[in-house]
Amino acid sequence: MASAVEAAKRAAAQVAVKNHYPANAKYVGIGSGTTIVYVVEAIKALGVDTSLTKYVPTGYQSKQLIISAGLTAVTFDTLPEGTVLDVAFDGADEVDDELNCIKGGGACLFQEKIVALQAKEFICVADSRKLQPRLLKSWKYIPIEVAPIAANRVLTKLREMGSINPTIRMNTTPKEGPLKTDQDFFIIDAPFQALLTKADVAAGQDGSGKNGVWEVNALSRAIKEIVGVLEVGIFSGLTGPQTQALGGLGGEKPVAAYFGMPDGSVSSRHATA
Ligand SMILES: O=C[C@H](O)[C@H](O)[C@H](O)COP(=O)(O)O
Numbered sequence: 001m002a003s004a005v006e007a008a009k010r011a012a013a014q015v016a017v018k019n020h021y022p023a024n025a026k027y028v029g030i031g032s033g034t035t036i037v038y039v040v041e042a043i044k045a046l047g048v049d050t051s052l053t054k055y056v057p058t059g060y061q062s063k064q065l066i067i068s069a070g071l072t073a074v075t076f077d078t079l080p081e082g083t084v085l086d087v088a089f090d091g092a093d094e095v096d097d098e099l100n101c102i103k104g105g106g107a108c109l110f111q112e113k114i115v116a117l118q119a120k121e122f123i124c125v126a127d128s129r130k131l132q133p134r135l136l137k138s139w140k141y142i143p144i145e146v147a148p149i150a151a152n153r154v155l156t157k158l159r160e161m162g163s164i165n166p167t168i169r170m171n172t173t174p175k176e177g178p179l180k181t182d183q184d185f186f187i188i189d190a191p192f193q194a195l196l197t198k199a200d201v202a203a204g205q206d207g208s209g210k211n212g213v214w215e216v217n218a219l220s221r222a223i224k225e226i227v228g229v230l231e232v233g234i235f236s237g238l239t240g241p242q243t244q245a246l247g248g249l250g251g252e253k254p255v256a257a258y259f260g261m262p263d264g265s266v267s268s269r270h271a272t273a
Pocket residue numbers: 031032033034035036090091092093102103104105106107108109112
């Protein structure tokens with residue numbers, strides 16, 4: 001069964017790279033997790049000249065992946081100001097009907113978000129388990145990166161907002177204490193009721209947080225306003241092209257998401273302009 005999931009991730013990665021890897025790419029963002037491994041594999045399999053391309057990692061694992069594939073890693077903080085990435089690929093923990101995503105299940109989200117925001121296009125690659133109509137339908141919590149000193153305070157605020165038993169993520173060996181991110185911060189995993197989309201709100205549902213019911217963008221904003229939060233693992237708002245139409249650069253939301261299905265096919269969702 002595990003190998004069927006891995007085959008699905010690989011199939012999705014191949015289609016995503018075929019459709020979105022640009023000719024003569026200068027900068028390509030590479031995300032984190034288990035699915036992104038197949039994206040790098042698919043890039044190598046394209047057989048294009050990668051010698052002039054710089055790959056921007058989203059954390060330690062991602063950087064090692066780039067280097068071990070024989071590609072050139074350039075960390076985000078060394079990019080000249082104003083550098084625009086041609087495209088950024090990444091995995092996701094869940095994707096809804098409007099292409100909002102939950103990310104951070106593997107404890108990476110801050111660097112993933114700044115890399116996505118610096119790219120013309122952000123592309124998600126996943127398997128069918130992540131394909132859901134609403135966020136928190138199957139996946140259980142929102143990962144949130146917080147300053148260790150503020151963690152308890154953030155937990156209290158999240159409970160006030162309706163999160164059901166938010167917890168600080170621990171290392172697998174309990175004696176090692178809370179898990180640390182690439183920024184040396186903690187991750188809080190905050191369960192909420194399934195999130196509403198903009199379409200739900202337009203149809204009359206209340207996503208303002210009353211009784212713990214939130215619309216995706218409203219919850220993302222409310223969590224980011226808590227002092228002590230570095231970043232939230234909700235990727236929502238605008239896509240890169242939508243932001244560019246307003247004179248900006250990139251967006252948190254993918255322009256397309258690809259899902260490997262159990263029957264071997266690849267399903268996709270695409271943002272409307
Ligand atoms: O923290 C990890 C990242 O956001 C990953 O992209 C996400 O958790 C999906 O990971 P995977 O590809 O292993 O399912």
